[in-house]
Amino acid sequence: MSDNSHVLVIPCSGVGKPLGSVAREAAYQVIEDLRPGMTDTVCLSLLTMGDAEAQEKVRTHPTITIDGCAKACAYKNVQSTGVEPTADLQVVDTYREHRELKVPAVIDIGETGRELACHLADKVAKEVDRIVEGGD
Amino acid sequence: MVDLPRKKVGLIACSGEELACGTLSRVAVRQVLESLRPEDTVTLCLPLFLAGNEQERAFARFYPTIAVDGCDKQCAKRATEKYSAKVAAEVVVDKALQEQGIAVHPQWRRQPDQSGLEAARYIAERIAVQVDQILGHEHPGPTARVGEQQEAQTAPAPATCSCASGIPVTQIPVGERLVDILALEPLLTLVHEQAPARNDGLGAKLLQAIKVYNDISPEAEPEYEQALLREYRQRFGKEA
Numbered sequence: 509m510s511d512n513s514h515v516l517v518i519p520c521s522g523v524g525k526p527l528g529s530v531a532r533e534a535a536y537q538v539i540e541d542l543r544p545g546m547t548d549t550v551c552l553s554l555l556t557m558g559d560a561e562a563q564e565k566v567r568t569h570p571t572i573t574i575d576g577c578a579k580a581c582a583y584k585n586v587q588s589t590g591v592e593p594t595a596d597l598q599v600v601d602t603y604r605e606h607r608e609l610k611v612p613a614v615i616d617i618g619e620t621g622r623e624l625a626c627h628l629a630d631k632v633a634k635e636v637d638r639i640v641e642g643g644d
Numbered sequence: 645m646v647d648l649p650r651k652k653v654g655l656i657a658c659s660g661e662e663l664a665c666g667t668l669s670r671v672a673v674r675q676v677l678e679s680l681r682p683e684d685t686v687t688l689c690l691p692l693f694l695a696g697n698e699q700e701r702a703f704a705r706f707y708p709t710i711a712v713d714g715c716d717k718q719c720a721k722r723a724t725e726k727y728s729a730k731v732a733a734e735v736v737v738d739k740a741l742q743e744q745g746i747a748v749h750p751q752w753r754r755q756p757d758q759s760g761l762e763a764a765r766y767i768a769e770r771i772a773v774q775v776d777q778i779l780g781h782e783h784p785g786p787t788a789r790v791g792e793q794q795e796a797q798t799a800p801a802p803a804t805c806s807c808a809s810g811i812p813v814t815q816i817p818v819g820e821r822l823v824d825i826l827a828l829e830p831l832l833t834l835v836h837e838q839a840p841a842r843n844d845g846l847g848a849k850l851l852q853a854i855k856v857y858n859d860i861s862p863e864a865e866p867e868y869e870q871a872l873l874r875e876y877r878q879r880f881g882k883e884a
Contacts, residue, residue, distance in 0.1 A: 522689050523657050523659055528689065553690045556690070585695055
């Protein structure tokens with residue numbers, strides 16, 4: 509049974525490309541700034557490795573995945589636990605709307621990277637609201 | 645000239661999103677990739693081991709790997725060994741920092757501050773030493789390299805992501821089975837360029853070259869040698 513009052517936001521663990529770091533920053537913006545108390549995350553690698561507690565969280569809460577590249581690891585790995593993510597966002601879709609926001613590096617995504625993450629986080633927050641308000 | 649992939653060390657960070665040490669694992673790995681040992685290292689996003697295909701899973705069979713884990717659950721190590729091959733070395737960030745008396749701050753999870761970056765640097769230096777040990781390279785001590793990194797931070801080297809590394813995987817019959825061979829084509833070409841005219845000891849040379857990048861048990865060597873000779877003659881038949 510799904511507890512819709514609390515939403516999991518799971519970014520990809522992308523370490524090779526800057527957009528993976530944007531996914532991660534967007535998730536933290538939602539969890540810590542935009543929707544604290546009603547969102548949380550789990551380690552994707554822990555979930556992937558079959559950790560019982562992580563899998564239980566994903567099974568009992570709606571989940572939003574954020575992917576940094578087309579390989580869609582966050583989406584696929586959540587799906588592999590037998591749960592379909594409630595929503596799935598790709599960083600590149602937001603980047604297409606804001607092509608001026610180039611992301612310079614993986615470790616420090618810079619001001620432009622944080623701004624891109626901000627636009628993405630707004631979308632994620634709206635999805636959280638939709639889920640919590642019963643729109644899903 | 646054969647474009648043979650250079651032997652490098654694969655670094656796999658857990659990148660755990662829930663924990664500050666998960667973030668430090670990825671920052672430390674990027675420091676090694678970009679500044680400390682850019683010529684000697686590549687990386688792969690950990691969840692690709694599950695979501696990816698054979699080429700991505702071939703990563704740890706091709707490269708000796710160092711697992712860099714945030715906590716003692718050691719997801720990076722376990723995932724690498726489950727889906728690819730045994731790791732050559734491992735670092736557990738929270739344990740290593742604790743041993744060094746470095747306190748971890750929860751806010752590092754999102755963005756490490758200066759002290760968080762220094763903690764990551766300590767981990768990165770440990771990883772760099774392990775890279776050197778694995779490759780048998782001699783480098784100046786890690787502290788000497790840190791000064792170089794400070795300068796390099798303004799223009800980090802392009803770090804290599806293994807999902808774009810293009811490790812070639814070729815499937816060939818060996819005995820009664822079909823087997824994946826890493827870097828078959830460049831290795832056959834390399835042997836051909838080194839000793840094109842003579843058949844003497846050709847099978848042993850092929851086997852020796854292929855074993856650099858592929859794990860072959862001693863008892864399976866005769867079958868592999870026959871298979872490699874067949875593949876070689878298909879390509880260089882008139883000359884072999």
